[in-house]
Amino acid sequence: MKLRDKEKDIIALLSKAQRENKYNYITEEKLKLIAEKAGLSYSEVYGVATFYSLFSLKQRGEYVIRVCDSGPCHLMGSKSIFEVLGEELNIKVGKTTPDGKFTLEETSCLGICDEAPAMMVNEEVYGNLTPQKIKEILKRLGERK
Amino acid sequence: MIKELKSPLRIVLENYGKINPEIIEEYIAQGGYKAVDKVLREMNPIEVVSKIKASGLQGRGGAAFPTGLKWEFTAKAEDTPKYIICNADEGEPGTFKDRAILEGDPHKIIEGMIIAGYAVGAHYGYIYIRGEYLLSINRFQKAIEQAEEHGFLGEDILGSGFNFQIEIHQGAGSYVCGEETALMDSIEGKRGNPRYKPPFPPSSGLWKKPTVINNVETLANIAPIILKGTDWFRSFGTKECPGTKVYAISGHVKEVGVIEAPMGITLREIITEYAGGMRQDKFKMAQVGGTAGAILGEDMLDVPLDYASLGKKGLVLGSGAILVMDETTCCVDMLKCFLNFFRRESCGKCIPCRIGTEKLLELTTSISQGEGKEDDIDLMLQTAKVMQKTSLCALGQSPILPISTVLKYFKEEVVEHIKGRCPTGVCKI
Numbered sequence: 141m142k143l144r145d146k147e148k149d150i151i152a153l154l155s156k157a158q159r160e161n162k163y164n165y166i167t168e169e170k171l172k173l174i175a176e177k178a179g180l181s182y183s184e185v186y187g188v189a190t191f192y193s194l195f196s197l198k199q200r201g202e203y204v205i206r207v208c209d210s211g212p213c214h215l216m217g218s219k220s221i222f223e224v225l226g227e228e229l230n231i232k233v234g235k236t237t238p239d240g241k242f243t244l245e246e247t248s249c250l251g252i253c254d255e256a257p258a259m260m261v262n263e264e265v266y267g268n269l270t271p272q273k274i275k276e277i278l279k280r281l282g283e284r285k
Numbered sequence: 286m287i288k289e290l291k292s293p294l295r296i297v298l299e300n301y302g303k304i305n306p307e308i309i310e311e312y313i314a315q316g317g318y319k320a321v322d323k324v325l326r327e328m329n330p331i332e333v334v335s336k337i338k339a340s341g342l343q344g345r346g347g348a349a350f351p352t353g354l355k356w357e358f359t360a361k362a363e364d365t366p367k368y369i370i371c372n373a374d375e376g377e378p379g380t381f382k383d384r385a386i387l388e389g390d391p392h393k394i395i396e397g398m399i400i401a402g403y404a405v406g407a408h409y410g411y412i413y414i415r416g417e418y419l420l421s422i423n424r425f426q427k428a429i430e431q432a433e434e435h436g437f438l439g440e441d442i443l444g445s446g447f448n449f450q451i452e453i454h455q456g457a458g459s460y461v462c463g464e465e466t467a468l469m470d471s472i473e474g475k476r477g478n479p480r481y482k483p484p485f486p487p488s489s490g491l492w493k494k495p496t497v498i499n500n501v502e503t504l505a506n507i508a509p510i511i512l513k514g515t516d517w518f519r520s521f522g523t524k525e526c527p528g529t530k531v532y533a534i535s536g537h538v539k540e541v542g543v544i545e546a547p548m549g550i551t552l553r554e555i556i557t558e559y560a561g562g563m564r565q566d567k568f569k570m571a572q573v574g575g576t577a578g579a580i581l582g583e584d585m586l587d588v589p590l591d592y593a594s595l596g597k598k599g600l601v602l603g604s605g606a607i608l609v610m611d612e613t614t615c616c617v618d619m620l621k622c623f624l625n626f627f628r629r630e631s632c633g634k635c636i637p638c639r640i641g642t643e644k645l646l647e648l649t650t651s652i653s654q655g656e657g658k659e660d661d662i663d664l665m666l667q668t669a670k671v672m673q674k675t676s677l678c679a680l681g682q683s684p685i686l687p688i689s690t691v692l693k694y695f696k697e698e699v700v701e702h703i704k705g706r707c708p709t710g711v712c713k714i
Contacts, residue, residue, distance in 0.1 A: 144452065150474045151457050155416070178474075191476040191632075194416050194458035210378035211576050211608050212535040214622040248460055248626055249378035249576075250417050253535040253606075254287050254542055263419050 148178045154189055158196070163240065164204050164262070165196040193247065201236045201243035203281050207259040210249035216256040222246070224271040228278055241282065287385045288542035290559045294521060296529050297505045298545045301389040306424055309431035312392040318437050320508035321399050325445035333404040334360055337507065340515040341527040346372055346463075346500030347574065347603040349526075349592040355497055358487035359405040362495035367407035369398050370491060370498040373414040373421065374468060376460040377575030378626060379606030382531040383501035385543045387414065387421035390505070391428035395451060397504030399437065400511060401497055402449045410449065411491070413468050415456040422455055429453070460630035464678045465498045466490075467632070478634040479678035502531055522548030525593035530602070532590070536571070536609035537564045549589035552581065556609060566611035570694060574603025576623045577683035580616075580690040601686065615711035616695040617702050621649045623687050631680060638681025641672040645684055655714035657703040662692065 146152075157170040166189055175185040189195045196204075205225060209218050222244075226232065229242050236243040252258040255267020266277060289301055304311035312318070324333055338353025359367060371394060375383040386394065398410045414422050429451050432438040440448045454472045456462055462471045466480035469491045490496025506528060510518050519527045526548040532555060535541045539561030546555070552571055556562065570580050573590065579600040581588070588594055595602050610619065628642040648665050651657045669685035676682050692699065701708050 148474060151471065152455065155455060155457060187476055188474065192416075192457035192459050194456075209622065210626050211572065211619065211622060212379050215536055215608065215610060215614065215619070247458075248630055249376060249380075251375055251381045251384050251415070253379050253381055253533065253608075256535060256541075260417065 150174055150178050150180070150185055150188055151192070153178070154185075154192075154195055158194075162202060164200040164202070164243070165198055168197075171197070199236070199240075201241050203241060203261050204243045204245060205259060205261050206245045206247040206250070208248070208250045208252075208257065209246050212249075212253035213257040218257040220271060221257050221259065221269050221274060224274045225278075228275060242278075286388065287381060288540070289385070290534065290540055290542045290544040292545040293550075293559075294529055294547050295545050296509050296518075296521070297386060297393075297502055297531050298389070298543070299509070300393065301385065304390070306389055306391055307427050309392060309428070309435060312390070313435075316512065317392055317508075318396060318435075320511040321396055321437060322443055324400050324403055324511055325443055325447060330360060330404050330406060333400060333511070336515060337404070337510065340510045340518045342503065342506055342510065342518070343526060343592060344500055345502035345506070345530065345605070347377070347601065349596075349602070352499060352503055355487060355499070356401065356404050358485075359407075359495045359497045362488050364488075364495055365406070366409060366494055367405055368491045368494060368496040369401045369405070369407045369410040370465075370468070370472070370496060371398055371410065371412040371501060371504055372463065372465065372468060372498055373412050373418070373501045374456050374463040375418070375501070375604070376415060376463045377577060377604045377606055379535050379572070379575050379608045380533050380604040382533045382543050382605060384418055384421055385531070386501050386505050387418065388424055391421075391425045392432065393505045393508060394425075394501055395428055395432050395438070397499070397507035398451060399442070399449050400507050401499065401504065403447055405495070405497055407495075407497065408448045408450070410451040411454050411472055412451060413454045413456060413462070413472060415462075416458055417456075422453060425453055459632075460626075461632045461678065461680055464680065467678070468498070469496065476632075478632050479680075481677065523589065523591050523593065526591040530590070530605050532605045532607055534560050534607050534609065536607075537566070537611040537614075538562065538609045539564055548591040549594065551587050551589055552607070553586040555590075555607065556586075560609070563609070563611055566613050568609070569612045569614055570610050570616070572608040572610070572619075572687065573606070574601045575606040576626050577601075577679065577686065578603045578606070579686045580694060582694040600690075613709060613711075615707055615709040616691050616698050617649065617653045617707070618711045620687060620691050621646070621653050624649050624684060627680065627684050635675075635677040635681060637672045637675040638677070641668050641676070641681060642684065644668055645688070652699060652702050653707075653712045653714075655702060655705040655707075655712075659700070659703055661703070662696070662699060666692070
């Protein structure tokens, strides 16, 4: 007794494809493969993949840094978080560092407002951010192989 | 773990922090799954629906629709199969109360879903958890597996002949998917665009089949109501809004976190008695109900925070998010932040919202840079009013509330910006 046909559950398949990619994006080949297996057209699956903010069809960094700029985080100083990240990584929001390590993104509320300002790096949550804490996190991630 | 402030009353959060949510035996030891047992052995589906109706429970996602009525519509629908959906796509900024329940007591939600399924004749349930809530997803998956092992999910539950199974749908980043019909399209593997209504989910929901969609907190109220009764439930809260609400407090207060309190608690009580008061500076305003909610000024500190009391003033309780802001906060800067959120999250399906959110952000941005014109205030109001009347879903209908309430309290401060000065010094003019 199954609820959904796994081959047709394309949002889960897209998530999986992206998770398995080192550079956090869904390749065109994967997109085509998912469409084919689900019996859908490429454009339909493309439409779905481009709707959701967690998906990317463009190559990103190994670490995607998603900083919240919704009400509570904005109030608690997310602006300074963007500034520090921008300076440390020397990139603008939406861009990836030349070494392919980090991508900086702005995101809507992550639901961790009790630890505002907050961000996620790939699947990890970081809250109560301060400029000092950001520098430490970047250092740690930069050293990670 | 999310900090729970000292809740004056605990129904939904009764097990929060008390049990290990990853061990079903601990939930069972607190009386868990007794409500499922009771319903399957002693009650017929009509009695279950009647009981929820009589309790006066209203949807805790924000719309406050009577839960029992929703169930009744779906129970009466003839088409099959029917579905139960738990909406755990908590995306309203400032809201993290569903995450507390998901992470702290997942079995309580499962129990509510099973009972809902039995009541309306559904054998399949989905829980739509936002993709960012990875801990919630992992815990819920474990909880489903444990419930299956114990015979609370699957076929012939507790020997009753009733079958019910639950699957998780993991969201992929979209605020509008919290809107019920967009959420259904998303489960179906499509873009999460809201549908035209009617038809409504009880007659035509997931895969066009009769569907009950309830919020996490709503479903967490079901088992306690079944076990302790409607009189007990109605003894809390207000006459029009029985029970409790789980509020999420953030911003410039000493203690942030979740708190469960009887419906009708006031903002002043929450801030001073439970959140430890303001951090440093004096209270300026609070936004209640998330970014889609209204700004409340000092004169609203003693208004009961329940659906009916706020509704009568043209305000909303929404998800129960409370963002407290002190005097150092600039109302224009915050409004710009709210409108940026709506612009980013507008799905683009309907024109008023797609273009309106863009225009509203442009206007606020120019005001915040000291480049606004006096007419811009009226233009913003007018634009937001048109959006309220013509947008397809709550996203486009919402900006009027934060805009009109900011202007109600702080119009002078907005005008100051237009004249070229930000009184708090937050905006760089």
